[in-house]
Amino acid sequence: MTETVLTHYIDGNWLAEWSGPVNELRNPATGHATGKVALAGETEVEAAVAAARRAFEKWSSIEVAERVDLFERIVLQMQARAEDLAAAVTLDMGMPLAGSRIAVGAAILQFSSLLDALPNYAFRETVGDHIIQKDAIGVAALVPPWNYPALQMAEKVAPALAAGCTVILKPAEITSHAGVVFAEIMDAAGTPAGVFNLLVGKGSTVGTLLSRHPGVDMVAFTGSTDVGIQVQKDAADTVKRVSQELGGKSAHIILSDADLDLAVSTAVQGVMNNSGQTCAAPTRTLVPAALKEDFLNRVTAAVETLRIGDPTTEVDLGSVANQTQWNTVQSYIQIGLEEGATLVTGGLGRPDGVDQSGWFARPTVFADVTNDMRIAREEIFGPVMSVISYESVDEAIRIANDNDYGLAGYVTGSDSTAAIAVASRMRAGQVIVNSVTPNLFAPFGGYKKSGNGRIWGTAGLEEYLETKAIVGTP
Numbered sequence: 001m002t003e004t005v006l007t008h009y010i011d012g013n014w015l016a017e018w019s020g021p022v023n024e025l026r027n028p029a030t031g032h033a034t035g036k037v038a039l040a041g042e043t044e045v046e047a048a049v050a051a052a053r054r055a056f057e058k059w060s061s062i063e064v065a066e067r068v069d070l071f072e073r074i075v076l077q078m079q080a081r082a083e084d085l086a087a088a089v090t091l092d093m094g095m096p097l098a099g100s101r102i103a104v105g106a107a108i109l110q111f112s113s114l115l116d117a118l119p120n121y122a123f124r125e126t127v128g129d130h131i132i133q134k135d136a137i138g139v140a141a142l143v144p145p146w147n148y149p150a151l152q153m154a155e156k157v158a159p160a161l162a163a164g165c166t167v168i169l170k171p172a173e174i175t176s177h178a179g180v181v182f183a184e185i186m187d188a189a190g191t192p193a194g195v196f197n198l199l200v201g202k203g204s205t206v207g208t209l210l211s212r213h214p215g216v217d218m219v220a221f222t223g224s225t226d227v228g229i230q231v232q233k234d235a236a237d238t239v240k241r242v243s244q245e246l247g248g249k250s251a252h253i254i255l256s257d258a259d260l261d262l263a264v265s266t267a268v269q270g271v272m273n274n275s276g277q278t279c280a281a282p283t284r285t286l287v288p289a290a291l292k293e294d295f296l297n298r299v300t301a302a303v304e305t306l307r308i309g310d311p312t313t314e315v316d317l318g319s320v321a322n323q324t325q326w327n328t329v330q331s332y333i334q335i336g337l338e339e340g341a342t343l344v345t346g347g348l349g350r351p352d353g354v355d356q357s358g359w360f361a362r363p364t365v366f367a368d369v370t371n372d373m374r375i376a377r378e379e380i381f382g383p384v385m386s387v388i389s390y391e392s393v394d395e396a397i398r399i400a401n402d403n404d405y406g407l408a409g410y411v412t413g414s415d416s417t418a419a420i421a422v423a424s425r426m427r428a429g430q431v432i433v434n435s436v437t438p439n440l441f442a443p444f445g446g447y448k449k450s451g452n453g454r455i456w457g458t459a460g461l462e463e464y465l466e467t468k469a470i471v472g473t474p
């Protein structure tokens with residue numbers, strides 16, 4: 001993929017010319033150049049919005065069966081290109097290839113699950129004395145982040161197209177290779193011209209232009225809370241819908257009857273997978289004080305056996321996504337040390353035995369963290385676990401809910417009735433009991449500053465729909 005210029009896909013065509021500058025992309029695990037990306041500007045945004053608007057009337061009114069046909073072709077193309085997509089993700093942001101493959105599988109599920117759900121969804125139904133009709137909201141701008149790019153592109157594109165929207169996808173700039181492979185898949189599947197458009201470039205320009213554009217009816221944004229707030233402000237004048245999936249600082253409550261092996265594997269995998277670059281990561285680990293020592297010993301042993309290195313090989317952790325992310329992780333480890341948390345394992349700098357030109361961070365565990373410390377309150381988005389001890393379950397729930405974020409929650413405990421009772425009191429959009437894996441068929445999204453939207457399942461589809469009531473008929 002070296003030295004290709006990645007470009008925009010608008011109205012069924014790849015643009016051979018572009019108005020703006022070209023940027024170099026780098027492999028975060030090696031520092032090597034991997035290609036160039038054309039940065040979209042106003043010209044491309046206008047062309048993409050015009051194409052999506054032209055295509056909207058037809059796409060929003062075709063039979064559901066035709067949308068299902070397209071989804072069948074997309075699933076086949078995604079399966080055929082799965083390895084290319086996974087490789088692009090790893091090249092772009094340093095996720096171990098095995099993880100990229102799993103995420104591509106989850107991306108395919110976003111389309112395949114709608115094959116069954118779409119024909120059964122009530123786009124029109126009679127309720128009492130009136131008709132409720134669900135209409136596509138219009139042209140949707142889709143702005144995912146870089147941390148699970150294949151899944152995050154699919155979890156927006158699939159429900160939006162299923163609803164009858166036409167879309168403009170703007171992947172995070174560093175994931176432009178993955179964005180282009182995704183667009184190649186949509187093209188090869190025979191997506192009608194203008195229904196799916198790709199703009200590559202920078203969020204600060206393309207994202208802003210799309211958020212403000214009167215021809216865009218909705219922005220579906222996933223990313224940091226700060227940028228999400230900016231998107232809302234940019235969108236306000238046009239009163240478009242903004243669906244936000246934002247940051248997190250999720251709590252994992254380990255109950256005193258928990259299977260400690262399960263608690264440890266949930267804590268370690270949940271925090272360390274993808275080098276901690278997971279919005280739903282359980283980065284605040286709440287442990288009964290009586291179990292603290294045992295838990296920390298086991299966590300340390302588990303963390304110290306994690307294999308870190310070249311993400312194209314069999315490792316548990318690759319690099320973090322870029323230098324900015326690495327610097328952020330380092331600064332938070334420093335903050336944790338200065339705040340007086342106890343460094344249990346890991347710490348500053350790169351691990352031994354990795355390519356020192358890559359942005360590899362050390363899996364790090366802090367104990368004796370209190371919930372007022374910055375490493376307990378702020379999203380680090382790196383492989384850093386903050387362990388907080390508690391005395392009573394009520395105290396654990398209070399600590400869990402005492403945070404600006406409310407994306408995910410985790411409870412590990414052997415009495416499932418008690419564990420579910422704790423889960424039901426957590427202020428978070430998806431609470432995972434005795435597991436580390438979110439459920440892709442259930443709604444997922446944030447309370448509080450973690451956002452206002454929902455993805456996955458029927459709830460994800462409904463984000464892209466308007467509700468119309470038809471009343472007064474005899």
Ligand code: NAP
Nearest residue numbers: 145146172173202203204207208223224227245246247279
């Ligand atoms: P980010 O910096 O907020 O960027 C997210 C996306 O927005 C990227 O495509 C980015 O493009 C674009 N963007 C940047 N500035 C913009 C602007 N002014 N207007 C419109 N778009 C703009 O987030 P990130 O660093 O990519 O991702 C990490 C964050 O995402 C974390 O906070 C994480 O918790 C959150 N996240 C949340 C969820 C969830 O479901 N709630 C899932 C995953 C991640 P460029 O990259 O090209 O600048």
Ligand code: MG
Nearest residue numbers: 172223224227
């Ligand atoms: Mg960013």
